Amino acid sequence: MSERVWHWPWASFSPLAFTTSLWEKMVGLGVAELAAALLLLLPGALLARHTKRVTLAENFLLLGVSVVFGALLVFGAIEGTGIYWVFILPFLVFFIKDQRSGWLGSLWFLGLSSVYLIVLAPHFTFNYPHTPVVVSRFLIAFFLYTLIAAGFNRHRVRFEGSLVEARMQAEATAQAKSRFLAAASHDLRQPAHALGLFVGRLTQVSHDAQTRQIVNGVDQAVRGLQQMLDDFFDYTRLDAHAEPPLTHHFAIGNVLDRLEIGFGSRALEKGLRFRIRPSPYWVNSDPVVLHRVLLNLVSNALQYTADGFILVACRVDSLRSTLRIEVWDSGIGIAPQYHEAIFAEFFLNPERDRRKGIGLGLSIV
Template identity: 40%
Template sequence: MSIEDRFQIERLTLVLRHLRHAFGMSVMVASLMVAVFYFASGSVVSAVSALSGERIGIRTSAVSTTALLVWFFALLAVSGAQSWGARRALKKGFGAADVAPIRRQLVLSRCLEGTLWGALIWIGIDQHTSPGATALLMGLLASSNADSVAKYSNILGLYTGIMLPMTVLAVARFITIDDLYYQMMAGFSVLFVIAQYMQARTLGASINEAIRLRFENLDLVERLKTETREASAAREAAEQADEDKSRFLAAASHDLRQPVQALNLLLETLSWSEMDERQRRTLDSARAASASSSEMLNTLLDFSRLEAGVIEPQPRPFSLQRLLHKLEMELAPLADEKGLLYRTRDTEATVVSDPALLELILRNLVANAIRYTDRGGVLVACRRRGAGYLIEVYDTGIGIAPDQHRAIFREFHQLGNPERDRRKGLGLGLATAERLTTAMNHSLTLRSAPGRGSVFRLRVAGAERQATSSIRASAAPSSLPNLGQRRVLVIDDDETIRHAMRMLLTGWGCECRTAASLEEALDQDAAAPELILCDYRLRDGHNGAEAIASLRGRFGADIPALLVTGDTAPSRLREASASGIPLLHKPVAALALHQALMATLDGTSERG
């Protein structure tokens, strides 16, 4: 229902509430007037003779008792009908379509009531009427006028319906009486009614405005409630979608990491075999494809670790040049493949940051620049700004429109990749970079225009210059050291990974045994392992931390251990990190796995 409809219903309801109680007052007032005119009819009042100055008696006019009784019952009938109709309408209820007919009926009945009150003046008043009766009648009519102003002014037709005929009849009667007093009373009556009418208009407008404002406020409150409910539902839907997205990514990432982990291990084992040039090229292509898959999965992992809050920056002063050189050694080949020029401007800056996290930020920025540049090149530079430094990554790529400058930092948002080409990444690099920047209290800004390239500027704190050793590219070892018959227990519920891990560890000289679950590991009749390599998610709701604790209790020794997980769910990452056992993330590169095994067996591994 519209505000206007509710407004019309409410103002009529207000009038009907007054009318339903009007009958009792009409009975009392009409009875009083009948009694006054009846007892004043033909009575003698004292006066002073204008000729002799003596007090004389004057008989007042006689009033027809029949006329008084007819008037009395007619007034009660009209007033009673009004009160009954008002009660009936309020009890039955009415809609917007009923307002106009009810108002017309009320105006008509008010006109009849006003006519009856005017008729009383013709019945009871002439120039010989008792002055007291005349004064009482006029006082009651004035009071009735004031009462109508207060109760019925919000529907002005009801006020004028009773006052207009009553005033017209009263003025007509006073004018016809050959007495200056009554003729002056006629004029004052007109002025009084005009003044009351103006007051009724003002009061009625205020009442109607208050009613309308009330419904507008109620409507506004209702709209706000509706919008709040819709916003709450949208927020809950968005939160649910975000949770669903996180669960899906975690499940998909875990399931994808299992075969990729096995593939990496098997390819590493295969690389030890004798093969011709064609087979070696095929193996290199397979390892490159596997590395690409691992890179995308690790990008998801970085983002999940940020969501989980398990990344704790550990800032320290370090020389930036070593990091920039490392990035150039790793990423320049990607630029060379696209025919781009990759340049790093040498710097002597010493910055305060977490080296590993800063490397991840810059790696994402530089890789992103190479990915979206087809001609020209990429420049990485650093310059002093106040007490800190600006690390800048320039490219001559496609550029970014101003309305996309914020959007590109949203997860999975990519420019110019509608086909979702996996070679262009997942759209998480810049989102990860921005979150890491915030976590380390750095600032990351962008300046770019379509077709004119981009420059990302990372502001970091500076420190006093430190002496640095000469920078040399460290070549990967041609072979990995033998682990010397160390007993390693591998627990993983994936058979392919168990097989690949057994082959790899055996090739490194380990004595390896495997188990699919904690129960299977406990049932094995074998000597205590020297190292436990356990997947975090196991069967029957167990986890790797629980399995390692159980095995340590079984053998009564604090056996060195490593956790391996393909989970990227934030809650799982927090649980695994809280266990205090070194954690590796699938897919684990063979070199990284070997280094972790060596460090753990030598007692030099770090927590995390």
């Protein structure tokens, strides 16, 4: 019986020879990758910051990645394994570009790779020597991965298209509802307005103490209802763009006088010091929209100020080109963490009485 002799592949392994060979291959790969990063990838990343140059940035990035993958084909990386990383390229091209550009980019790289591996590579000595079997399987596999990437991208585009269509339908439905409410706001406000007139007349009639208390409660409830309806319908009208702003020059004092007439007596009833500083300036804006904005701000100040003052003042900037209208009050205030969120729809200040309003006043502003 003959004795079997095992030959281990690591028996003749030389660390020094392996390190020298690896160093020779990796130097060329490192130089190519560094050049691609500095000349293509970095400029592409900088161009991507500008929205008008996104397409150019995409081209720079894809060209840089193609150079890196081409260097992996030439130098092979560690024991020729760099060739397997190249299969990522079709997915990148289809993901960044459209279907047509994905096909063009992938087939362009496949054609150049075929020319190099079949025609040019056998004549070079500095490159990694891929065997004919590896070359043929790589080219076939790259084409198959291109087909897979194209299929994935096709389904992705269809799915994104369905999402965009569904979003557009939802937005169209919301706009239709907003336009309906904006158009019907006048008819829907009339019953509430009539109810307010009747209750107002009822408060002028003499009653006993118990009846007077009930009437006052009804009056407050009707006022709250009218305020909610005003906020809601104003919001739907603005959301539906039913009334585009019409700007022209007017005296800001006229708008301030209307605020004085509308809130002066109510502030006096609450025992508040309500002051509007006179302003001689003229502005270019929409007086209706501006009055509605100030109406919401002053109404909020009046509603949530128990004692103290409310001040409305105008200030001109240093260039005398912009007028800043400020509303000051000594009310409960808004915590700093809510300064941004307070202008969102239906957001209520946690420190306020949630029975007073639905959180649309500042969103209209």
